[in-house]
Amino acid sequence: MRRPLGANSGLLDPKSVVAYRYRAYLYDELGRGGAARDDFNRILELDPDNKDAAKALKRMGPDIRQMKVQ
Incomplete structure (x- = not known):
C-alpha cells in the first residue's frame, strides 16, 4: 500500500x-x-492564482480517474 509522502509524519505543513x-x-x-494532481489541486485551493500549479495540471491533461467507462 502506498502512503503519501509526508503523511502523518508532521513533515508537511x-x-x-x-x-x-x-x-x-x-x-x-x-x-x-x-x-x-491531488497536490497541484491542493495548491490551487490554497493559492487560486498559482500559475505553476495551473500550468502543471494543464500539461498533465484530463484526470482519467474522473472519466466514466462506456
Whole structure:
C-alpha cells in the first residue's frame, strides 16, 4: 500500500504551497500522476492564482480517474 509522502509524519505543513509543490513534482517524476494532481489541486485551493500549479495540471491533461467507462 502506498502512503503519501509526508503523511502523518508532521513533515508537511498543510498550508504550505511550497511543500505541496515540491511533493507534487516528486510524485510526477515517480510516475504517480494521481497523487501529483491531488497536490497541484491542493495548491490551487490554497493559492487560486498559482500559475505553476495551473500550468502543471494543464500539461498533465484530463484526470482519467474522473472519466466514466462506456
